[in-house]
Amino acid sequence: xxxxxxxxIKVLQAVVEDYIHRGExxxxxxxxxxxxxxxxxxxxxxxxxxxxESGFLCQPHTSAGRIPTxxxxxxxxxxxxxxxxxxxxxxxxxxxxxxxxxxRLEEILQDGVFTLAQLTPYVxxxxxxxxxxxxxxxxxxVKLHERRILTVIxxxxxxxxxxxxxxxTVLSQDQLNRFSNYLNALLxxxxxxxxxxxxxxxxxxxxxxxxxxxxxxxxxxxxFFAQDPEQQSDVMLDGxxxxxxxxxxxxxxxxxxxxxxxxxxxxxxxxxxxxxGGEQLRVIIGAESCCQEMRHCSxxxxxxxxxxxxxxxxxxxxxxxxxxxxxxxxxNYIADAMxxxxxx
Amino acid sequence: xxxxxxxxIKVLQAVVEDYIHRGExxxxxxxxxxxxxxxxxxxxxxxxxxxxESGFLCQPHTSAGRIPTxxxxxxxxxxxxxxxxxxxxxxxxxxxxxxxxxxRLEEILQDGVFTLAQLTPYVxxxxxxxxxxxxxxxxxxVKLHERRILTVIxxxxxxxxxxxxxxxTVLSQDQLNRFSNYLNALLxxxxxxxxxxxxxxxxxxxxxxxxxxxxxxxxxxxxFFAQDPEQQSDVMLDGxxxxxxxxxxxxxxxxxxxxxxxxxxxxxxxxxxxxxGGEQLRVIIGAESCCQEMRHCSxxxxxxxxxxxxxxxxxxxxxxxxxxxxxxxxxNYIADAMxxxxxx
DNA sequence: CGTTAGCACTCTTTATGGTTGAGTGCCAGC
DNA sequence: GCTGGCACTCAACCATAAAGAGTGCTAACG
Numbered sequence: 001x002x003x004x005x006x007x008x009i010k011v012l013q014a015v016v017e018d019y020i021h022r023g024e025x026x027x028x029x030x031x032x033x034x035x036x037x038x039x040x041x042x043x044x045x046x047x048x049x050x051x052x053e054s055g056f057l058c059q060p061h062t063s064a065g066r067i068p069t070x071x072x073x074x075x076x077x078x079x080x081x082x083x084x085x086x087x088x089x090x091x092x093x094x095x096x097x098x099x100x101x102x103x104r105l106e107e108i109l110q111d112g113v114f115t116l117a118q119l120t121p122y123v124x125x126x127x128x129x130x131x132x133x134x135x136x137x138x139x140x141x142v143k144l145h146e147r148r149i150l151t152v153i154x155x156x157x158x159x160x161x162x163x164x165x166x167x168x169t170v171l172s173q174d175q176l177n178r179f180s181n182y183l184n185a186l187l188x189x190x191x192x193x194x195x196x197x198x199x200x201x202x203x204x205x206x207x208x209x210x211x212x213x214x215x216x217x218x219x220x221x222x223x224f225f226a227q228d229p230e231q232q233s234d235v236m237l238d239g240x241x242x243x244x245x246x247x248x249x250x251x252x253x254x255x256x257x258x259x260x261x262x263x264x265x266x267x268x269x270x271x272x273x274x275x276x277g278g279e280q281l282r283v284i285i286g287a288e289s290c291c292q293e294m295r296h297c298s299x300x301x302x303x304x305x306x307x308x309x310x311x312x313x314x315x316x317x318x319x320x321x322x323x324x325x326x327x328x329x330x331x332n333y334i335a336d337a338m339x340x341x342x343x344x
Numbered sequence: 345x346x347x348x349x350x351x352x353i354k355v356l357q358a359v360v361e362d363y364i365h366r367g368e369x370x371x372x373x374x375x376x377x378x379x380x381x382x383x384x385x386x387x388x389x390x391x392x393x394x395x396x397e398s399g400f401l402c403q404p405h406t407s408a409g410r411i412p413t414x415x416x417x418x419x420x421x422x423x424x425x426x427x428x429x430x431x432x433x434x435x436x437x438x439x440x441x442x443x444x445x446x447x448r449l450e451e452i453l454q455d456g457v458f459t460l461a462q463l464t465p466y467v468x469x470x471x472x473x474x475x476x477x478x479x480x481x482x483x484x485x486v487k488l489h490e491r492r493i494l495t496v497i498x499x500x501x502x503x504x505x506x507x508x509x510x511x512x513t514v515l516s517q518d519q520l521n522r523f524s525n526y527l528n529a530l531l532x533x534x535x536x537x538x539x540x541x542x543x544x545x546x547x548x549x550x551x552x553x554x555x556x557x558x559x560x561x562x563x564x565x566x567x568f569f570a571q572d573p574e575q576q577s578d579v580m581l582d583g584x585x586x587x588x589x590x591x592x593x594x595x596x597x598x599x600x601x602x603x604x605x606x607x608x609x610x611x612x613x614x615x616x617x618x619x620x621g622g623e624q625l626r627v628i629i630g631a632e633s634c635c636q637e638m639r640h641c642s643x644x645x646x647x648x649x650x651x652x653x654x655x656x657x658x659x660x661x662x663x664x665x666x667x668x669x670x671x672x673x674x675x676n677y678i679a680d681a682m683x684x685x686x687x688x
Numbered sequence: 689c690g691t692t693a694g695c696a697c698t699c700t701t702t703a704t705g706g707t708t709g710a711g712t713g714c715c716a717g718c
Numbered sequence: 719g720c721t722g723g724c725a726c727t728c729a730a731c732c733a734t735a736a737a738g739a740g741t742g743c744t745a746a747c748g
Contacts, residue, residue, distance in 0.1 A: 027711050040721050045712065063711045063728045102508055103492075142484045142496055148447075150504070152486055152496060160494070162504065164446055177521050241607060244600045252596065256588045263585060371740050384692050389741070407699045407740045 004054070009079070010036070011047045012056055016068045016076040020321055023247055025065030070286035070320065073298070077283050077324050084326040086333045090119050094334055098341045105129075105159035105311075105342070109236055112304075112314050112338045117239025120327060121246070122318030123262075124238040125301070127272045129311040131161055131233075132193040139183050141176040141220070149176070151224060153192065157306045157342055165227040167220055179217045196225045235269050237262055237317075248296060248319045261293040272301060272313050279303075281332055282313070286320045298322050302335035306342040314338060348398070353423070354380070355391045356400055360412045360420040364665055367591055369409030414630035414664065417642070421627050421668050428670040430677045434463050438678055442685045449473075449503035449655075449686070453580055456648075456658050456682045461583025464671060465590070466662030467606075469645070471616045473655040474577040475505055476537040483527050485520040485564070493520070495568060497536065501650045501686055509571040511564055523561045540569050577656075579613050581606055592640060592663045605637040616645060616657050623647075625676055626657070630664045642666050646679035650686040658682060 004012070014036060018026045028041035028048060037044065048066050051057045056072035059065070068076065097115050101107045106128075113124030134155040142150040147170055151163040171179075190198070199221045240262060249255045261267055271289045284299040300322070301315030315331045316322075348356070358380060362370045372385035372392060381388065392410050395401045400416035403409070412420065441459050445451045453470045460468030478499035486494040491514055495507040515523075534542070543565045584606055593599045605611055615633045628643040644666070645659030659675045660666075 025711090029711075041711090042713095042721055042723090043719085046720090049713080059712085061728065062713095063709095063726085065711065104508065138486070138488065140484075140486045142482070142498075144482065144498055150496065150498070152494065152506075154486075154488055154494075160506065162496075162506070164448065173525070181517070241600065241603055244596065244603075250596055252588065252594055252599075255596075256585065259585055259588075369740090373740075385740090386692055386694095386742095387690080390691090393742080403741085405699060406742095407697085407738095409740065 004051075004075075008047055008051060011044060012051055012068075012072060013076060013079075013081060015048070015051075015057060015066055016072060019067055020323055023321060025060055025067050027065035030065070070288060073285045073320055073324075074288070077285065077328075080325055080328070082325065083329045086329050090330060091333070093119060094337050098337055101341070103158050103341075103344065105155065105157050108158070108338055108341055109312075109314070110238070112334055113236050113238040116314075116316050116331070116334060117242060119330060120239075120316055120318070121242050122316040122322065122327070123240055123242060124314075125268065125272065125299070125317050126236050126304075126314040127269060127312035128234045128236065129157070129159070131155070131159065132196075133191050134159055134311075135189055135191055136187055136195065139187070140180045143171065143173045143176055146170055149220075149224075157311060163224070163227070165224050167223045169219075171220070175216075178213065179220055182213055182217050183221075195221070199225060233269060233273070233312075235265050235272060237265075237268075243318070246319050246321075248321065254296065257293050258297065261291070267291050267293070268317075271299060272315075281328065282315075283324065283328065296320060298324075300324070300327050300331045302331050304335045304338045304342070306339065311342070348395075352391055352395060355388060356395055356412075356416060357420060357423075357425060359392070359395075359401060359410055360416060363411055364667055367665060369404055369411050371409035374409070414632060417629045417664055417668075418632070421629065421672075424669055424672070426669065427673045430673050434674060435677070437463060438681050442681055445685070447502050447685075447688065449499065449501050452502070452682055452685050453656075453658070454582070456678055457580050457582040460658070460660050460675070460678060461586060463674060464583075464660055464662070465586050466660040466666065466671070467584055467586060468582040468659075469612065469616065469643070469661050470580050470648075470658040471613060471656035472578045472580065473501070473503070475499070475503065476540075477535050478503055478655075479533055479535055480531055480539065483531070484524045487515065487517045487520055490514055493564075493568075501655060507568070507571070509568050511567045513563075515564070519560075522557065523564055526557055526561050527565075539565070543569060577613060577617070579609050579616060581609075581612075581661075587662070590663050590665075592665065598640065601637050602641065605635070611635050611637070612661075615643060625672065626659075627668065627672065640664060642668075644668065644671050644675045646675050648679045648682045648686070650683065655686070 011031070014031055014034060015026050018030065018034075028044040031037060031044050032039055032041045048057060051072070052059070052066065055069060056075060057066040058069050060067060094115050097111045098108065101111045109126045109128065113126050116122070116124030131153075134157060136153060137156045138154040140152045142152065144150050144164075147166045147168070149165055149167050149171075151165065153161045153163065187195075199218060202218055203222060240259065243249050243258065244255070249258065271284065271291055271294065281302045282299075284301075286298060287295045289295070289297070289299065296319060297317050298320045299315060299317050301313040303310050303312075304314050305311045314335050316327060318327075355375070358375055358378060359370050362374065362378075372388040375381060375388050376383055376385045392401060395416075396403070396410065399413060400419055401410040402413050404411060438459050441455045442452065445455045450472075453472065457468030457470050460466070475497075478501060480497060481500045482498040484496045486496065488494050488508070491510045491512070493509055493511050493515075495509065497505045497507065531539075543562060546562055547566060584603065587593050587602065588599070593602065615628065615635055615638065625646045626643075630642060631639045633639070633641070633643065640663060641661050642664045643659060643661050645657040647654050647656075648658050649655045658679050660671060662671075
């Protein structure tokens, strides 16, 4: 498998592009008819045979045209000749949607995946930040019933979370208000797990002479953290039905498999945040995800965040035969738009 | 179409049951082999021909067996010979799941549909009560940022709702706490829309000499209601993928159609709560739903509620070829279990 | 008169085989 | 190194045939 010649590369690109747009194995005849080549089918056949030997192309069966392998797509993506500009229509839609949202993190994320599902024939996907790692702006306790307490937590990035727990003693709403105020005054750029650490430390040190209020807040916090907030992180999907339009998922079995994977979310999350702290943009092609069920899918994702902090990744899931040159800029654009929106 | 003889009824039941369990058109031969008939195929053919003429059976094509029409299923369901008892295993699962839940309405509903999706090969469905019609137990305002306020509303049945809105003036959390306390003291068996009505009335009457606090609460409430809580009612589904196991949805087109309908939720909701204040148990078979996309589906639903008040309906969606004799008691059982859980 | 056996008929399903067309690999010649 | 030619392969398509399941109708039986 020596280095590819300029011609090999050109042919590979042509095959990939043709396959992306027509969805059918591409033969030497088709290729030679394209104005970008002045070569006979026979010559192209030789080149394609080379590319097959190197693992960039393969044949579904003898006497069919070639289709790109994961490796072929990978080479194509890594050497993309040119990206399609994000259409003004798309820009408008992103803008409208995001500006209309309330500023709540969850809503912004939802708008992001929604727009992706609208603008592409693929599935929009976004990973929610781990709530425990987000900087808390505000905590409020609300008495529901007896010892049952609702905690409302707001993060600086606008995430909103409700957590229910039981306190050890019955407390009045007035007391809870005082606790809330006290805790909020204490809060300064701490994450939820930071707060937890602090609470545990203070309790361990077991100093006497705390003022009464602090001791009570500590006790309440402990009951709160005892009930560890369940959902650590999560993904949101939109436009699952888009996939049904693609011929590669016409097979019921394959579709069932993918939809099951979507349902579980765990594996999607693993693929998304797999090597977190990764690249701004990431393209995962077919089997590269190391997820058996996703071997026919590609993911294009980009980081979104706030003030330099990465919060998660947003992007699309589609068949490996995906229009990368259009999708990559679009995903970048939306991730960027979301980050800007979060800044506000 | 005269009245059906005992024999006709017996044959109809046999056809329906056989079709439910085997999923294939049932012919006179098959039927005559069943020990419940001592009749020759020819005789049964005559009977079946009658039933077809009356609209209870039909043939997918000449020289195929008969399958029940919607009308056939309807007759069968209305005259169900016997219900299968809810298995002890099922009872256990329902109990475990519901007792483990926190008591929040949403969680109880989710557990209900989840269990249905586990226990049946169909889709669990539940309609959420219209929040504005629920009796409010508790309201709390939380200051998020400047004029941005989060309202936490808890209903007596344990539903929890967050509503964001902007107040006209900047208020401190302390002020909001006072408002919350004031409003909660005022609350007595009022629904959200009841409160709205009251607020509007008071504002209209425009009396002078209100105490200061009351006037402020009124103003705040008005800003709140100006931003009419969006989601009026909703449905939750679980186990959509179950449908993929049924041969009647092997066709990709039909499946797509149904999944699209699920996505929208509106039409499901319409079917569910269509004639609200309806029967405790309701079975809707195929085209009876008057929803084009659901013409191949049946719904079995039952009311759930609290203290005599109906909150919504819970049940399953499946193919018209559904195991009614097992599903009907099960849906009843779960609706009952949910209502009991809500009582607590 | 209800029931049954027989029979011709219909229609789906499955298998079979031939044909077509797209595409390949290889080779010889330019 | 490129190209044209040729034999070969294989999926897709179509027509035809045979099998199988089930029907409707009719005539005969108790």
